[in-house]
Amino acid sequence: MANGLFPRLVAASANRWRNYVGHDFVMLLANGELPEACFRRYLTQDYLFLIHFARAWGLAVYKSEDLAEMRRAQRFVAATLDVEIGLHIDYCRGWGLSEAAMAAEPEAMATIAYTRFVIDRGLAGDRLDLETALTPCVVGYAVIAAERMADPATRLEGNRYCEWLEMYAGDEYQSLAREAEAALDEQFARRGGEGRFSSLAATFATAARLEADFWQMGLEAQR
Amino acid sequence: MANGLFPRLVAASANRWRNYVGHDFVMLLANGELPEACFRRYLTQDYLFLIHFARAWGLAVYKSEDLAEMRRAQRFVAATLDVEIGLHIDYCRGWGLSEAAMAAEPEAMATIAYTRFVIDRGLAGDRLDLETALTPCVVGYAVIAAERMADPATRLEGNRYCEWLEMYAGDEYQSLAREAEAALDEQFARRGGEGRFSSLAATFATAARLEADFWQMGLEAQR
Amino acid sequence: MANGLFPRLVAASANRWRNYVGHDFVMLLANGELPEACFRRYLTQDYLFLIHFARAWGLAVYKSEDLAEMRRAQRFVAATLDVEIGLHIDYCRGWGLSEAAMAAEPEAMATIAYTRFVIDRGLAGDRLDLETALTPCVVGYAVIAAERMADPATRLEGNRYCEWLEMYAGDEYQSLAREAEAALDEQFARRGGEGRFSSLAATFATAARLEADFWQMGLEAQR
Amino acid sequence: MANGLFPRLVAASANRWRNYVGHDFVMLLANGELPEACFRRYLTQDYLFLIHFARAWGLAVYKSEDLAEMRRAQRFVAATLDVEIGLHIDYCRGWGLSEAAMAAEPEAMATIAYTRFVIDRGLAGDRLDLETALTPCVVGYAVIAAERMADPATRLEGNRYCEWLEMYAGDEYQSLAREAEAALDEQFARRGGEGRFSSLAATFATAARLEADFWQMGLEAQR
Numbered sequence: 001m002a003n004g005l006f007p008r009l010v011a012a013s014a015n016r017w018r019n020y021v022g023h024d025f026v027m028l029l030a031n032g033e034l035p036e037a038c039f040r041r042y043l044t045q046d047y048l049f050l051i052h053f054a055r056a057w058g059l060a061v062y063k064s065e066d067l068a069e070m071r072r073a074q075r076f077v078a079a080t081l082d083v084e085i086g087l088h089i090d091y092c093r094g095w096g097l098s099e100a101a102m103a104a105e106p107e108a109m110a111t112i113a114y115t116r117f118v119i120d121r122g123l124a125g126d127r128l129d130l131e132t133a134l135t136p137c138v139v140g141y142a143v144i145a146a147e148r149m150a151d152p153a154t155r156l157e158g159n160r161y162c163e164w165l166e167m168y169a170g171d172e173y174q175s176l177a178r179e180a181e182a183a184l185d186e187q188f189a190r191r192g193g194e195g196r197f198s199s200l201a202a203t204f205a206t207a208a209r210l211e212a213d214f215w216q217m218g219l220e221a222q223r
Numbered sequence: 224m225a226n227g228l229f230p231r232l233v234a235a236s237a238n239r240w241r242n243y244v245g246h247d248f249v250m251l252l253a254n255g256e257l258p259e260a261c262f263r264r265y266l267t268q269d270y271l272f273l274i275h276f277a278r279a280w281g282l283a284v285y286k287s288e289d290l291a292e293m294r295r296a297q298r299f300v301a302a303t304l305d306v307e308i309g310l311h312i313d314y315c316r317g318w319g320l321s322e323a324a325m326a327a328e329p330e331a332m333a334t335i336a337y338t339r340f341v342i343d344r345g346l347a348g349d350r351l352d353l354e355t356a357l358t359p360c361v362v363g364y365a366v367i368a369a370e371r372m373a374d375p376a377t378r379l380e381g382n383r384y385c386e387w388l389e390m391y392a393g394d395e396y397q398s399l400a401r402e403a404e405a406a407l408d409e410q411f412a413r414r415g416g417e418g419r420f421s422s423l424a425a426t427f428a429t430a431a432r433l434e435a436d437f438w439q440m441g442l443e444a445q446r
Numbered sequence: 447m448a449n450g451l452f453p454r455l456v457a458a459s460a461n462r463w464r465n466y467v468g469h470d471f472v473m474l475l476a477n478g479e480l481p482e483a484c485f486r487r488y489l490t491q492d493y494l495f496l497i498h499f500a501r502a503w504g505l506a507v508y509k510s511e512d513l514a515e516m517r518r519a520q521r522f523v524a525a526t527l528d529v530e531i532g533l534h535i536d537y538c539r540g541w542g543l544s545e546a547a548m549a550a551e552p553e554a555m556a557t558i559a560y561t562r563f564v565i566d567r568g569l570a571g572d573r574l575d576l577e578t579a580l581t582p583c584v585v586g587y588a589v590i591a592a593e594r595m596a597d598p599a600t601r602l603e604g605n606r607y608c609e610w611l612e613m614y615a616g617d618e619y620q621s622l623a624r625e626a627e628a629a630l631d632e633q634f635a636r637r638g639g640e641g642r643f644s645s646l647a648a649t650f651a652t653a654a655r656l657e658a659d660f661w662q663m664g665l666e667a668q669r
Numbered sequence: 670m671a672n673g674l675f676p677r678l679v680a681a682s683a684n685r686w687r688n689y690v691g692h693d694f695v696m697l698l699a700n701g702e703l704p705e706a707c708f709r710r711y712l713t714q715d716y717l718f719l720i721h722f723a724r725a726w727g728l729a730v731y732k733s734e735d736l737a738e739m740r741r742a743q744r745f746v747a748a749t750l751d752v753e754i755g756l757h758i759d760y761c762r763g764w765g766l767s768e769a770a771m772a773a774e775p776e777a778m779a780t781i782a783y784t785r786f787v788i789d790r791g792l793a794g795d796r797l798d799l800e801t802a803l804t805p806c807v808v809g810y811a812v813i814a815a816e817r818m819a820d821p822a823t824r825l826e827g828n829r830y831c832e833w834l835e836m837y838a839g840d841e842y843q844s845l846a847r848e849a850e851a852a853l854d855e856q857f858a859r860r861g862g863e864g865r866f867s868s869l870a871a872t873f874a875t876a877a878r879l880e881a882d883f884w885q886m887g888l889e890a891q892r
Contacts, residue, residue: 051290051293054284054293055284055285055287055293055570056285057284058281058282058283058284058285058287058293058296058297058300059281059282059284059285060281061277061278061280061281061282061284061300062278062279062281062282062285062342062793063793063794064278064281065793065868067274067304067308070274070277070278070281070304071304073281074281074300074301074304077281077284077297077300078297078301081290081293081294081297085290106652106655107652109555109556109559109656109659110555110559112559112562112563112652112656113555113556113558113559113562116558116559116562116563116565116566117558117562119285119562119565119566119569120562120565120566123565123569123792124501124731124732124734124795125732125795126793126794126795126798129795188864189864190864190865190868191862191864191865191868192862192864192865193860193861193862193863193864193865194862195857195858195859195860195861195862196859196860196861196862199734199859199860206552206553206558209552210555210558213555278793285570286570286571287570288570288645329875329878330875332778332779332782332879332882333778333782335782335785335786335875335879336778336779336781336782336785339781339782339785339786339788339789340781340785342785342788342789342792343785343788343789346569346788346792347508347509347511347572347724348509348572349570349571349572349575352572411641412641413641413642413645414639414641414642414645415639415641415642416637416638416639416640416641416642417639418634418635418636418637418638418639419636419637419638419639422511422636422637429775429776429781432775433778433781436778497736497739500730500739501730501731501733501739502731503730504727504728504729504730504731504733504739504742504743504746505727505728505730505731506727507723507724507726507727507728507730507746508724508725508727508728508731508788510724510727513720513750513754516720516723516724516727516750517750519727520727520746520747520750523727523730523743523746524743524747527736527739527740527743531736565731
C-alpha cells in the first residue's frame with residue numbers, strides 16, 4: 001500500500017492534502033460545532049457538484065479502453081444518478097432544503113473551479129489524469145471520515161452531523177474508496193510511468209487544494 | 224410526425240437513406256438468402272460496434288445539460304452494456320461465434336468509419352449533433368425491420384434471420400425508436416433552429432451512407 | 447446592433463454584466479487609485495489565464511465546421527501565443543514581474559473557475575457555446591475600456607494604469623471586439639435558434655460572474 | 670534511434686507498416702505507372718484529409734501541458750492552414766482539380782475512417798495517444814519518399830509524380846519528420862511507460878492499416 005499511487009500522491013502534495021482533510025470545516029463537523037448555515041451551504045453546493053461528478057464519470061465511460069473499464073465508470077454514473085443524488089435529496093430534505101431550492105441556487109465559484117478542473121484534466125489528458133483529479137473526492141471523503149472517527153475529539157452523541165460521518169466511515173464507502181485506490185494503481189501500471197508522476201502529482205495537489213476551497217466556501221456561509 | 228426532425232432529415236438525405244434501409248444485405252436477410260458468412264461478418268463487427276456505441280452514449284452523459292438528459296443517455300449506456308452486449312453474445316454463440324473470437328477480430332474500416340464519425344460529430348458539436356449522427360442506427364434499425372415485415376417478399380418461415388427481424392420489429396425496439404425520434408424533436412426545439420438544419424442534414428446523410436457501407440462490408444464477406 | 451446576440455446576452459444577464467464591467471477593480475484602475483499589489487496579482491493571474499485562453503481557441507480550431515471558421519480560431523491562437531503573451535511578459539517586466547515568477551505562481555481559484563468553465567462549455571456544447579463563454583472576456587475588455595475612457599472620473603495623467611486602458615480602448619482592440627460580436631451573430635444565425643437563447647444567456651451570465659470574481663481576486667491582494 | 674519509440678512501433682506493427690509504406694499505389698507512383706485517375710482521387714481526398722489534420726493539431730493545442738508543447742502544435746496548424754493547403758491547391762490545379770471541385774467531393778470512407786480514428790484516439794487518450802495516431806502520416810510520408818528514392822526501380826525522369834516524391838524526400842520534409850520522431854520520444858519519456866507500449870502499438874498499427882486503406886481507395890479509382 002505504501003507503494004501505491006495514492007499514498008505517493010498524498011506524500012507529494014505536501015500541505016495541500018492536510019489542508020483539505022484536516023480543514024476547519026471537517027474538524028467543526030466532527031465535534032458538532034459547525035454552524036448549520038455552513039452545512040446547509042455545503043449540502044446545496046454538493047448537490048450541484050454531484051451533477052458534474054456524474055458528467056465526469058460519463059466522460060470516463062467514453063474514455064475507456066475496454067469493457068471492464070467502461071463498466072467501472074458506468075457503476076459510478078449509476079451510483080451517482082440512481083442512488084447518491086436520491087439519498088442526498090432525502091437527507092437534505094431533513095435539513096429543510098428542497099431539491100428545487102438547491103437546483104435554483106447558482107453554483108459557487110469553488111464548485112465550478114473543482115468540477116471543471118476535473119473535467120478539463122479528463123479531456124486534455126487520459127483516463128488516468130481524469131481519475132487522479134477525482135481521487136481527492138472519491139478517496140478523500142473516506143480518509144476524512146476514518147480519521148475523524150479515530151480522533152478522541154470527535155463527538156458522535158448529540159452531533160447533528162453524526163450521520164454524515166457514519167456514512168463515509170461505513171464499510172460500504174470505505175470499500176468503495178479502497179477499490180478506487182486499487183483501480184488507480186492498476187491504471188498507473190498500464191498507462192503510467194515514472195515520467196508521468198510529476199504531472200499526476202500536480203493534478204492531485206490542485207484538486208486537493210480545490211477541495212479545501214470547497215470546505216472553505218461552506219465555512220464562509222456563517223458570515 | 225411529418226413535421227418532426229427525423230422525417231425532414233430522411234427527406235433531405237435523398238438516396239443516402241434509401242441506399243441504407245433498402246441495402247441488398249437487408250433484402251437478402253429478409254428473404255433468407257443472405258449467405259451465412261455475410262451475417263457472421265456483420266455479427267462480429269456489430270459486437271465491436273456496440274462497444275463504441277456505449278462510448279458515444281457515455282459522451283452524451285457528459286454533454287447533458289440537465290439530469291433528465293443525463294438519465295436518458297445513461298439508459299442507453301446501461302441498455303448497451305448490461306443488456307444488448309449480453310444478448311448479442313448469446314445470439315452470436317448460436318451462430319458459432321464466441322465472444323473471445325469476436326473481440327480478437329480487427330475492426331473493419333466500415334466499423335471504424337461510422338463509430339468514430341459519430342464520436343467526432345458529438346465532440347465537435349453539441350448533443351443534438353451527436354444524437355443526429357446516432358439516429359440512422361437507433362431509428363434506422365426499427366424502420367428497416369418494420370419495412371421488411373410489411374413487404375410480401377419477406378419470408379419468415381424457414382428464414383435463419385427471422386429472429387433478428389422480429390427483435391427489431393418487436394414492440395420494445397419500435398417504441399425505443401419512437402422515443403428517440405421524440406427526443407430528437409425535443410432537442411431540436413431547445414437547441415436547434417432552421418439555420419442548423421443543413422449541417423444536421425449533412426451529418427445525418429453521412430451517417431446513413433456509413434451505415435450502408437457497414438451492410439456492404441457484411442455483404443463482401445461472401446467473396 | 448441592438449438586435450445582435452451580444453446586447454441581448456448583456457440585457458439578459460441582469461446585474462451580472464454590470465458587476466463585471468463596473469467592478470471596483472476597474473473603477474480604481476481608471477482613477478489611478480488601485481493598489482499596485484492588486485494590479486500585480488491581476489497581471490500574474492492574467493498570464494496564467496492567457497495559456498488557457500490559447501487552449502480554448504485551439505479547441506475552437508478543432509470544433510470548426512469549415513476553413514473560414516478554422517482560420518478565425520487560428521488567428522486567436524496565434525494572436526495569443528505569438529503576440530499577446532509576449533507583450534504581456536514585456537509589460538509585466540515593467541511592473542517587476544518576471545515570466546519565471548509568474549509561471550511559478552499557482553493559479554488562483556478564480557482563474558481556474560473561469561478558464562475551465564469556458565473549456566467545459568466548449569467541449570460539452572458546440573462552438574457557439576464556446577464563443578459565448580469567451581465573449582465576456584474578448585468583448586468585455588473593449589466595453590470596459592471604452593466606458594472608462596468616456597467617464598469624466600477617469601484620470602489618465604499620472605495614472606500608472608493608463609497604458610492598460612489605452613491598449614484596450616485603442617482602435618486595434620476595439621475593432622477586434624466588434625469582429626467578435628459579428629462572428630457571434632453569424633454563428634447564432636447558423637447554429638442558433640431562439641430555443642438556445644436561455645442556455646446561451648445562462649452561459650454568458652456565469653462567465654460574466656466569473657470575470658467579476660477574477661477582478662475581485664485581484665482586489666483582495668491588498669489584504 | 671533503434672531505441673526510439675517510432676522504430677519500436679514499426680517493429681511491433683508487423684506487416685501493417687510494410688503494407689502501408691510499400692503499398693502498390695506507392696510503387697506505381699514511384700515507377701510512374703500509376704493511372705492518373707488514381708492520383709487525382711488521392712489528391713482530392715488528401716485535400717479533405719488536410720482539413721481534419723488541421724483540426725487534429727488544433728486539438729493538440731488544447732491538450733498541451735505547457736507553452737512549448739502548445740507552440741509545436743500551433744506550428745502544425747499554421748503549416749497546414751497557411752502553407753500546405755495552399756500548396757496542395759496550387760499543385761492540384763496543375764492536375765486539373767479546382768478547390769471548389771475538391772471541396773464539393775464527399776469524403777471517402779477511408780478518409781473518414783483514418784481522420785476520425787485519429788481524433789477519437791486524441792480525445793479519448795492524451796496527447797501521446799494523439800501524436801502516435803498521427804505518426805504514420807507525419808513520419809510515414811518521409812519514410813515512403815526516402816525508400817522510393819533509394820530504390821533502383823524508381824524512375825524520376827518522365828515520371829508525372831516525380832514532384833510529389835521530391836517534395837517528401839526533400840530536406841525540409843525529412844527534417845520535419847525527424848523532429849516529429851524526436852517529439853514522440855520526448856513525450857514517451859514524459860508521459861509514457863512500458864505499460865503503455867501495447868496500447869500505443871495497437872493505435873499505431875491501426876493507423877498504419879487505415880493509411881494503407883487510403884492508398885487502396887486511390888488505387889480503386891481506376892475501376
